[in-house]
Amino acid sequence: MKGEPLLILLVEDDLAHAEIIRRNFAGFRLANRLIHVADGQAALDYLYRQGDFTDPASSPRPGLVLLDLRLPKVDGLEVLAKVKADPDLGRIPIVVLTTSAAESDMIKAYGSHANSYLVKPVDFPQFVALMESLGYYWLAWNEYPY
Amino acid sequence: MIPSTVLATTKRASAVLFTLFLILSAGIIGVGGLSFRAFTRSTRVAAEHQLAAIAELKVNGLTRWRQERLADGAVLVANPSFSALLRRGLDASQGMGPREELQTWLQSYLDSHHYNEVRVFDAQGEVRLTIPAGQPPASAVSRALVPEAMRSGKPTFQDFYRNDHTHRVHLAVLVPIIDDRNGRAPLGVVALRIDPGIYLYPFIETWPIPSATAETLLIRRQGDTVLYLNELRFRTHTALALTVPLATMTLVAAAAAAGREGTVEGVDYRGIPVLAALRQVPGSPWALVAKIDRAESEAPVRARLWLMLLVVAALVAGVGAGFALLWRHQIHGFERDKLREAQERVWLQDVISRSLNEIYVFTPDTLHFRFVNACALRNLGFGEAEMAALTPVDIKPEFTVEQFRAMVQPLVAGEREVLTFETIHRRKDGSDYPVEVYLQRIELPDERVFLAVINDITARKKRQAELATKSEELERFTYAISHDLKSPLVTVTTFLGFLEADIARGDAEKVRQDSDFIRTAAEKMSQLLGELLEMSRLGRVVNPPVATTFREIVDEALGLVAGQIATRGVQVVVSDDELALTGDRPRLVEIWQNLIDNAVKFAGDATAPCIEVGVEGNGPDAVFFVRDNGVGIDPRFQGKVFTLFEKLDPALPGTGLGLALVKRIVELNGGTISLSSPGKGHGTCFRFTLPDAIRAAQKEAEP
Numbered sequence: 001m002k003g004e005p006l007l008i009l010l011v012e013d014d015l016a017h018a019e020i021i022r023r024n025f026a027g028f029r030l031a032n033r034l035i036h037v038a039d040g041q042a043a044l045d046y047l048y049r050q051g052d053f054t055d056p057a058s059s060p061r062p063g064l065v066l067l068d069l070r071l072p073k074v075d076g077l078e079v080l081a082k083v084k085a086d087p088d089l090g091r092i093p094i095v096v097l098t099t100s101a102a103e104s105d106m107i108k109a110y111g112s113h114a115n116s117y118l119v120k121p122v123d124f125p126q127f128v129a130l131m132e133s134l135g136y137y138w139l140a141w142n143e144y145p146y
Numbered sequence: 147m148i149p150s151t152v153l154a155t156t157k158r159a160s161a162v163l164f165t166l167f168l169i170l171s172a173g174i175i176g177v178g179g180l181s182f183r184a185f186t187r188s189t190r191v192a193a194e195h196q197l198a199a200i201a202e203l204k205v206n207g208l209t210r211w212r213q214e215r216l217a218d219g220a221v222l223v224a225n226p227s228f229s230a231l232l233r234r235g236l237d238a239s240q241g242m243g244p245r246e247e248l249q250t251w252l253q254s255y256l257d258s259h260h261y262n263e264v265r266v267f268d269a270q271g272e273v274r275l276t277i278p279a280g281q282p283p284a285s286a287v288s289r290a291l292v293p294e295a296m297r298s299g300k301p302t303f304q305d306f307y308r309n310d311h312t313h314r315v316h317l318a319v320l321v322p323i324i325d326d327r328n329g330r331a332p333l334g335v336v337a338l339r340i341d342p343g344i345y346l347y348p349f350i351e352t353w354p355i356p357s358a359t360a361e362t363l364l365i366r367r368q369g370d371t372v373l374y375l376n377e378l379r380f381r382t383h384t385a386l387a388l389t390v391p392l393a394t395m396t397l398v399a400a401a402a403a404a405g406r407e408g409t410v411e412g413v414d415y416r417g418i419p420v421l422a423a424l425r426q427v428p429g430s431p432w433a434l435v436a437k438i439d440r441a442e443s444e445a446p447v448r449a450r451l452w453l454m455l456l457v458v459a460a461l462v463a464g465v466g467a468g469f470a471l472l473w474r475h476q477i478h479g480f481e482r483d484k485l486r487e488a489q490e491r492v493w494l495q496d497v498i499s500r501s502l503n504e505i506y507v508f509t510p511d512t513l514h515f516r517f518v519n520a521c522a523l524r525n526l527g528f529g530e531a532e533m534a535a536l537t538p539v540d541i542k543p544e545f546t547v548e549q550f551r552a553m554v555q556p557l558v559a560g561e562r563e564v565l566t567f568e569t570i571h572r573r574k575d576g577s578d579y580p581v582e583v584y585l586q587r588i589e590l591p592d593e594r595v596f597l598a599v600i601n602d603i604t605a606r607k608k609r610q611a612e613l614a615t616k617s618e619e620l621e622r623f624t625y626a627i628s629h630d631l632k633s634p635l636v637t638v639t640t641f642l643g644f645l646e647a648d649i650a651r652g653d654a655e656k657v658r659q660d661s662d663f664i665r666t667a668a669e670k671m672s673q674l675l676g677e678l679l680e681m682s683r684l685g686r687v688v689n690p691p692v693a694t695t696f697r698e699i700v701d702e703a704l705g706l707v708a709g710q711i712a713t714r715g716v717q718v719v720v721s722d723d724e725l726a727l728t729g730d731r732p733r734l735v736e737i738w739q740n741l742i743d744n745a746v747k748f749a750g751d752a753t754a755p756c757i758e759v760g761v762e763g764n765g766p767d768a769v770f771f772v773r774d775n776g777v778g779i780d781p782r783f784q785g786k787v788f789t790l791f792e793k794l795d796p797a798l799p800g801t802g803l804g805l806a807l808v809k810r811i812v813e814l815n816g817g818t819i820s821l822s823s824p825g826k827g828h829g830t831c832f833r834f835t836l837p838d839a840i841r842a843a844q845k846e847a848e849p
Contacts, residue, residue, distance in 0.1 A: 016637035016663045023644065041782075070629050072792070073783050099632040102625060120636045124643025127636070 009062035024131035040074030178458040197423035201436035219301025219321035263339035282311035295320035359439035398422035402433035504600035513537035527574035634667035703738035721760030726843035745774035
């Protein structure tokens with residue numbers, strides 16, 4: 001940790017799920033910022049600073065991306081592939097967080113160099129535990145190149 | 147082409163038949179020959195027996211006749227009465243009385259014994275008496291024999307001789323008369339002359355059975371010649387006149403004269419071949435020849451020969467004809483078979499020609515087509531003559547000659563017999579179609595060809611593509627269900643957890659929030675399930691077609707979404723066009739219901755939201771449209787809107803199934819759907835066709 005709070009970009013079309021994640025992260029007392037976009041196009045716009053996110057001040061570069069796969073407009077896998085293919089943005093760790101446990105999705109995700117693949121559990125304690133582990137791992141333990 | 151095996155069979159059958167014919171013919175000829183030989187031999191034996199019997203008869207007759215003649219003489223030789231009569235008769239001193247007595251006696255003897263002259267010689271050899279009187283003097287040859295006759299003291303024959311004066315042929319028995327008183331001194335000789343013409347010649351000449359050429363010869367050897375003693379059947383004045391050298395060995399008479407007996411073949415005095423029985427007459431210088439012309443003796447043989455030849459020829463001809471018939475029958479059979487085979491080939495070619503598979507035959511070395519059936523010509527658009535100059539490579543754009551040869555190499559090398567592959571065929575007009583090729587190597591007796599049977603798999607490919615689309619859709623459907631149904635579940639379970647915690651903390655605001663999330667998720671789930679059910683019923687549950695109109699359907703749809711329209715204050719304009727539609731009414735209503743609902747949803751913050759509903763044209767290709775002036779759709783995402791569970795705006799209500807549903811109903815009616823939008827904020831226009839529903843209505847309207 002470099003003392004600077006980590007910026008997390010949450011790409012999630014389901015508002016309820018976004019609320020779940022937001023609440024979990026808020027509970028960790030970690031001074032991190034969560035930015036939420038609801039579709040794939042918005043995620044790309046944010047990362048490439050285009051469309052509604054042209055101002056670098058209001059849309060700083062995230063240190064971690066939490067990415068759902070089934071997204072409106074541009075699919076999550078497309079977003080993943082595009083970002084990971086970018087020599088600069090590709091260094092940003094991307095954790096896939098989805099309801100899909102389909103093998104084909106995992107293969108495609110890892111094939112596009114996803115850094116992790118997590119399936120949302122249909123169980124409250126598990127979901128909480130997952131969010132806790134996720135938080136510790138990526139926010140406390142993981143080292144970032146910047 | 148006639149199969150060589152048929153030719154060989156024909157040849158073999160012909161050869162067998164011909165051989166059988168030869169064997170049978172040889173058998174017939176052999177049996178004929180043997181039978182003829184037996185007949186010839188038996189005829190010959192019969193002829194020989196006949197000749198021998200006749201010769202025997204004649205010889206016996208002659209012998210007896212000679213003995214009788216000698217016996218006649220013997221009676222007189224030592225007869226005291228006759229010697230006394232002769233003595234007295236020759237004694238001139240006794241006067242004419244005894245002489246006349248002798249004369250009378252001798253005359254009576256002559257009359258009773260078939261002698262034609264009696265001459266009495268005295269001991270000095272002088273003729274003393276001749277009866278009948280007036281006969282010419284005795285021949286010198288007769289007189290010369292008198293002393294010998296007297297010396298022998300018994301009767302002897304004077305053989306055939308010719309009278310010096312009359313030149314007639316005679317024989318004589320010379321009887322010495324012994325004087326019983328004068329110490330048995332001979333008194334003289336009585337010559338009893340015989341005319342052979344009276345008895346002997348007729349006896350010799352008669353033949354006991356009718357014959358045209360048979361005759362008996364009586365001959366005598368005379369030095370180195372043969373002397374004929376009798377008159378001959380085929381030549382006159384031969385008696386004692388005809389002589390032939392003894393050395394003429396082929397002459398049967400010469401053989402007889404040389405002392406041979408038995409049956410011989412040779413020639414007779416005429417030089418004609420004869421069969422003869424030769425006998426010596428005992429106690430005489432005579433030989434007897436009983437002969438018959440071989441022409442006559444062998445006449446039955448010749449007759450039989452002709453008959454036999456006729457019979458054999460007839461049999462051989464009959465057998466030959468039989469075999470010829472059989473052969474012809476067989477050849478006809480083969481020809482019938484060949485004809486039938488040829489007809490079958492034509493028939494088969496016709497069948498193959500009419501096959502709905504393309505069928506090609508081509509040679510492995512040049513690859514040129516040898517046979518192309520009608521279906522291939524039809525499919526490719528080439529003429530038969532054009533095809534003859536082409537190879538499979540010319541119609542398979544995916545192959546070069548080298549590649550094609552490389553591919554068929556396993557067939558050429560005999561490693562494989564069949565190759566199956568899919569490729570493309572190019573028509574004469576340049577268009578392509580997918581085919582499945584079944585390529586087989588066929589070994590004919592004298593060549594090797596490739597047979598290609600081709601399936602046009604255009605329909606199959608299309609079905610495969612359709613199936614792929616369907617299966618992709620199904621995959622997407624199940625995937626989407628698993629994901630989209632799971633999402634609300636995750637929401638429900640998680641917020642229930644939050645809810646419990648918030649209740650425990652007594653945070654009323656949070657509890658209300660949590661409940662809202664749970665309710666929204668449950669409602670979403672319910673809607674999702676309803677629409678999925680609807681989706682699954684599409685194409686499965688079909689309502690009976692009902693006659694209705696464009697306006698009726700639109701009115702019903704507007705009724706169903708009237709609440710939202712009123713809430714948002716949207717103005718709906720429906721055109722006056724009227725068009726009859728016949729089909730599954732509830733489904734047709736769903737099209738407009740979904741599209742209008744969609745338009746209302748995306749009316750956005752337009753100041754005067756408006757929806758236009760109408761139709762352009764009135765035929766089966768009439769285009770329906772639903773146009774709004776709402777948020778519009780980014781051209782980048784227009785392709786995704788008809789996909790299952792695709793939502794462009796997660797913030798808006800809906801499941802992402804509505805437009806997918808519309809698309810399926812349109813497609814079930816044989817139509818297509820598309821959308822156009824100048825871009826975000828400029829409204830959207832959906833356009834679609836329903837040709838089946840319009841056609842069904844038109845059909846119903848017909849009288």
